[in-house]
Amino acid sequence: MANVEVESLTRVFETRSRRVLALDNVNLEVEKGEVFGLLGPNGAGKTTLIRILTTLLLPTSGRAVVGGFDVVKEAKKVRGIIGFSSSSERVGFDFVTARRNLWFFSQLYGVPKSEADRRIEELASLLEFQDQLDRKLYMLTTGYKQRLNLARALINDPTVVFFDEPTNGMDVFSAKKVRELFVREARVNSRTVFLATHNMFEAEEICDRVAIIDRGRILAVDTPENLKLTLDKPVVMLETDVAGASVGDPRTLDGVVGGTVKLDSESETANIRVILRDEDYLDKVVTLLERRGVKVLGYQRLEPTLEDVFISKVGAGFAERERSLEV
Amino acid sequence: MxxxxxxxxxxxxxxxxxxxxATYGDPLWIVVNVGGPLLTSIALAFLYKFAGIPQFTGFAILGGGIAAYWGNVLWSMAAQLNWDKRSGMLYLYISSPAPLTALLVGMSLGGILGTLPSSLTVLIIGTLLFNPPFSPPTLALALIFMLTLLALYGMGIALSSLYLILGREAEEVNEALYEPVSFLSGIYFPSIGRASPLPLAIQAVASLIPLTIGMDALRRAVFFSEGVGELWPSLLTLAVMAQASIxxxxxxxxxxxxxxxxxxxILVALR
Structure with missing residues (x-):
């Protein structure tokens, strides 16, 4: 049974001077008990989609249903069955304890006190911050605040829970705990976990299915494994010395479908990750780079990742896509 | 239902x-909230005393007690939703089934209760220092005090919506409003009526502010023992202002x- 259904959803932001198509005819279905990832670079439309699904924004056209309720016509009903958390909002009130903060948020959903107390203890235990519950918020470390934020999103026992870049800035240990929690919530409590992220590793590790989004359009939706299987072209990493030279756009190299460049300005080296039309183009790419003054120090064939799937669809990596939006 | x-x-x-x-959890906030109005009250009370109008010292003390509420309305009511928007908390409120009206009313009640000790501290210290001639509390005083707070917090609710649209300029508007409204409403001196030193036109403008009506009526109840019989026009005006602003x-x-x-x-700060 689908807990999130999105049909032909479009959202346009208009100002006097600009018209931005943030979502372009998006179609999705997310099942009960599924961990679903929305993967794309910053500015791809992930947050806009979550804001529509959490009733904060109206779509320009199309339809979205969450837990069986229309996000436009039945916004109040949707709000009662969802949870939401992002790494960018404040966790709560600084001079109030973690426990009181969680109690406050439970009251926004009308959770009875005894039930709220039980859930606070349960979530604190799951996220391992019981010993922090009676400390004021400003005394908590960033890691504990982030855990509190996640507990807040689950305090009302939601049917569908939305997380927007939940592990941004989190330490490795906390991020691992959080990912385990997402999977547990989906498997044990049959919640739909809807995760917007630009973290490829996260999407691959925990998502049952992933939708790749760019410039408001869904490029592909499938399991991470199937998405990678669709990429039948070789992925090669070229280690180069770029002192005094410019790599330029990898797509301008003959035989390259797309690529992404990670520069290390200190050592004046660059890792160029490219997807080739086929293996035979490798020598040609090396020659073309050397003609541009870029010395190729070595190369290796890689297993494809979800970013490679993205590159194969749009020709560039997340970093290039984000830079192009800044211009 | x-x-x-x-x-x-x-x-x-x-x-x-x-x-x-949150108010009592932040000791610094209490110091600021009590300290500011208390020092202003004491300074003005001394000034009135040495200027040969000791009966006005009571006005300064009473004004200090109410100024704490005025500050609370501007900074903790009117500007609150804007701060909540910028910190992402407003998003959490909107995406929950919680009615915003309940949040605002709760915020007002919490503000009134949270400011009460600051207000009482100013009144008690001021009274001990200057011993102004307060009349015993009456029904009229209680009614005026409640209606003044209601009208003030109603104004806070109205401003909070406006500030959501204004964005970051809200704080500047608050800064710009605080002193002129404090002056016009006569927190520390009678700004309307026969004893007012202000021209009639300015008194007319000042009368549009609920705090002006409230302060004037409070002074008349506290220092001139006027009852409901004399103060009913002020009570009625405050009731209408409170209802209209809410x-x-x-x-x-x-x-x-x-x-x-x-x-x-409007509801989220776009990043």
């Missing part, structure tokens, strides 16, 4: 509770919420 009422009450109660806990504020808030869902930039 019953569940919506229960939710409304839970939300209002919890927001009030959190406001009170209704206007809640309507504006509904509009802002609806408009925000269309434009996308």
């Amino acid at each position: 019953r569940s919506s009422v229960a939710l409304w009450l839970r939300v209002a109660f919890s927001r009030a509770m959190i406001r009170v806990l 209704i206007l504020g809640l309507k504006a808030l509904n509009y802002v919420e609806r408009r925000g869902r269309v434009t996308g930039d």
